[in-house]
Amino acid sequence: MGRLVAAYGPEGALGQVRQGRLDPCFVEEMTSGKSRPPDVERHLRAWRARLQGADPVADLDEGARLGARLIVPGDLEWPTQLDDLGPERPLALWLRGDADLRFSCLRSVAVVGSRAATPYGTHVSAEMGAGLAEAGWTVISGGAYGVDAAAHRGSLAGSAPTVAVLACGIDIVYPAANHALFAAVRGKGVIVSECPPGVRPTRPRFLIRNRVIAALSRGTVVVEAALRSGALNTATHAVALRRHLAAVPGPVTSENSAGCHRLIRRAEAVCVTSCRDVIELVGAIGDDLAPEPRGPVLPRDSLDDETRAVLESVPARSGAGPATIAVAAGVDIPTVLSRLGALAAAGYVERAGRGWRLRHIH
Amino acid sequence: MGRLVAAYGPEGALGQVRQGRLDPCFVEEMTSGKSRPPDVERHLRAWRARLQGADPVADLDEGARLGARLIVPGDLEWPTQLDDLGPERPLALWLRGDADLRFSCLRSVAVVGSRAATPYGTHVSAEMGAGLAEAGWTVISGGAYGVDAAAHRGSLAGSAPTVAVLACGIDIVYPAANHALFAAVRGKGVIVSECPPGVRPTRPRFLIRNRVIAALSRGTVVVEAALRSGALNTATHAVALRRHLAAVPGPVTSENSAGCHRLIRRAEAVCVTSCRDVIELVGAIGDDLAPEPRGPVLPRDSLDDETRAVLESVPARSGAGPATIAVAAGVDIPTVLSRLGALAAAGYVERAGRGWRLRHIH
Incomplete structure (x- = not known):
């Protein structure tokens, strides 16, 4: 298709x-x-x-009722790094939450691992999520029990947007016990799915979902994974997409770390022991000269009106000059220049020839 | 010197x-x-x-009283892999114990780590020592508390010779609580030191001792090491000597694994999670086509008289033909041929041109 x-x-x-x-x-x-x-x-x-x-009309009605939105390739909020999936790129994505998906994923890391995580795994995952969030990195995960949930919770504690990519409709809470977590993700981040509202999760959907997690992020960190863990499927996608792959070591006596150790032994994954190690790895992918943002990436709604207007007038691919952007945004050129500077410092936009465009992950 | x-x-x-x-x-x-x-x-x-x-005469008398022996380069029991140390090769080694040092070290791995090991570290070290011993590999370590002692104990449980290289005289029990352990090492393995009897350990002696541990073995495994652990000094020697270096991962929350993780992250050490991983690593160094011995390496005393006579007639460097060996050993040529076959299968001797010589580590 x-x-x-x-x-x-x-x-x-x-x-x-x-x-x-x-x-x-x-x-x-x-x-x-x-x-x-x-x-x-x-x-x-x-x-x-x-x-x-x-019944696409009913899906759209239901989406509207839920406050969800549907994005397709070419939309301003569409993350262009999904193009790396080639013919397996999603046809569309349902989103639910206050954060802008494209901007949130510009500086993002997927944190994945076992559902049946050990206390060690959930501890490390939460610390990883919080540390990444404090450094201005968005955590992407799958909203499952264990490592996923801990990573989202850590990220939320660090006041950064977090992205949960589900294998079911954006209105289904699976697992049900993560109800409060999903509400928090919608508040500060965004819930993403390829499925229309109402679709229940199935095993194949988890596997095809994993490619989206890998493709949205600059790199994937496996916190805990047994030798047959689904997290290793995400890792395989990350390698195939030439994204960075990292794994957290653990006790060699723990089966839940055996998958991580195998990735490290085979040199498929870099051994990481903290969020600093992860940032050192994924930070190198983009433009190393870009200034680090001082705070977390801002959700779209927290930008002031003029800044948002400027941002929404910056094209995704070919660059546009400040004058063109000023006309499109309806503000004067000095305002455009100052807002572009702030947006560039935060990692949203970048120079393209004589103009500006939305920043690409790589 | x-x-x-x-x-x-x-x-x-x-x-x-x-x-x-x-x-x-x-x-x-x-x-x-x-x-x-x-x-x-x-x-x-x-x-x-x-x-x-x-007072070398008094040293030799005291050594004889203790049942110790002094070996120098060129002796049959001298491990020629120490030549890799160049001008830092020990001038002589004091030995105390029933095993033959050279034969014991032909298939050997150094297992080192923190004195102040965690229960995880001592558990993994003992399992590593026992697994290596059961596979016919000699464990070399430093006889210290923690990882060292656990590795020796594991090896002894596996009924293989184990080699303790001390930073003090072979009659000094340091630490004193390892008294029973040292007696067991002498019974099944050998205690080694550059120092004459009676010399007390000092900090510099531990550091220069470490080069001997690294040089005797085919590879070094660091089980647990904090960022400033002395075990990392042994690791540095192993790398300088182009021996294999491996490290065991542990919880990223444990300071005692931080040194291991740093070695793995920098790709200075291979990540190993079991004795199988270690054997896969160090087994590749030598002649991969050599059959694995079915049991532990035999201490010299357990060889029958004819086999020992043949072994002691095989030269260390240039090869000798079966006839020459037969004359030196005082047995007939068919006996020499059958004994050489058995000794080759056990990893003691190897073909050199048309003759045979003692097997070199590499």
């Missing part, structure tokens, strides 16, 4: 699925010369079945 | 120190063209002072 949308656009792809007939050129390209060509007809039948059950 | 002995032999070096006058050529070579030449005259005065206080 990702390839179909890339080739014909969303409406063109939808039309072909509705008609039950794919462009023969597309089928040819998908299958010719491949040793194991995909069964395109079977995919088409599955898409048609899903289309019959879909 | 190592350079003086290397240039003039032990007797030549002794003669120059006695006369209080070093060969001008030697002084020239030691000092010319060096940005910081050693103060050779000061060294000579120190050697003369030590010579005045030395």
Whole structure:
């Protein structure tokens, strides 16, 4: 589906699925010369079945009722680093929460690990989350029990936005005991999902969800993972995406650290013992000369009106000059220049030739 | 002193120190063209002072009374891997115990760490020692409290020889509480020291002792070490000698694992979580095609008389043919061939051209 949308656009792809007939050129390209060509007809039948059950208007109504928003590639809030997923890039993301997803993820680290974490694992995860937040880094995790929940809680204690990427609809609280945590994430951060409201989590959804966690962040830290932990799936995505991968060591007597030690032994992950080690690792990916922000990344709503207007007028890819931005934002040029300086210092925008654009992760 | 002995032999070096006058050529070579030449005259005065206080005959008598032996380079029991220390190679070693030092160290690993080990550290060290012993590997350590003692005890539980390299005379029990441990080491392994009997440990002696631990073994494992632990000094020697270096991870909340984590983070040490990981590492150094011995390395006394006679007739460096060995050992050629096969399988001897020699570590 990702390839179909890339080739014909969303409406063109939808039309072909509705008609039950794919462009023969597309089928040819998908299958010719491949040793194991995909069964395109079977995919088409599955898409048609899903289309019959879909009710996008009802989804959007329900999203609006929940205060959620739907973003697609090209939207200002769309995190362009998801493009690294290629044809596996999500088609759209449902968001629920006060923080801006794109800005929150500019300086972000995924902190993942076992649901059945040990007290050591939850302690280290909470410390990691709090330390990253205090240094102005957003923590991305999966909202699960154990390491995930501790990382979100640590981040919230550090007053930074935190991002929970779910394997179910943004209105489903799974696990149910994380109800208060999810409410706090919505307040200071954002809850993200590929699924429309009401969709329940399934095991395959967790696995495909993990690619989004890895792709949104500059790097992934595995705090605790047994040898068959799902967190190692996120780690694999991080490596495939050429993001940084780190793992926290623990007692060699603990099965919950065995996955971390294997990553370190195979030199797939860097050994990290504190948030300082993590920042040293992921901080090097971007523009090292960029000044460190003095405080946490600000959620969009805490920017003043003029700054937000300027930010929303900065293009995502090609740069725009201050005059163009001033016209788009409806403010004068000296104001644009001062606001751009502040936004650059906070890591939101960067120079592009003679103009400015939204800052890319890499 | 190592350079003086290397240039003039032990007797030549002794003669120059006695006369209080070093060969001008030697002084020239030691000092010319060096940005910081050693103060050779000061060294000579120190050697003369030590010579005045030395009583080698009394030392040898005391050693004999203790059942100890003194070995020098060229002796059959001298571990030739100590040559890697160059001019810092010990001039002689005092040994006390039933195992043969050279044979014991052919397949050996140094296990070192904090004296003030945590219960985690002593547990892991004992398991490591026992696992290595069961796989036929000799554990070398320093006989100290904590990690050292646990490694020796684990090795003894696994019925392999273990080697304790002391920073004091082989008759001094330091720390005193390790009295029973040292007796057990003497029974199944060997106690080693550069110091003559009666010498007390001092801080510098611990540091120079560490080079011997690193040089005797194929690799060093640091089980627990704080950032300023003496075990990291042994690790530095292992790296300088191009031996393998491994470190055991632990909780990032434990200061006693911080030194291990730093070694792993800097990629100076390989992360190991079990004796299997260690054997995978150090086993690769030697001849990978050599069959693994089925049991622990045998102490010399447990070899039958003919096998021992053959072993003692195999030269250390240049190879000798079976006929030559048969003559030296006083047995017939078929016996030599069968014994050489068994000794090769156990890792004692190896082929050298058309003949056989004692197996070198690398």
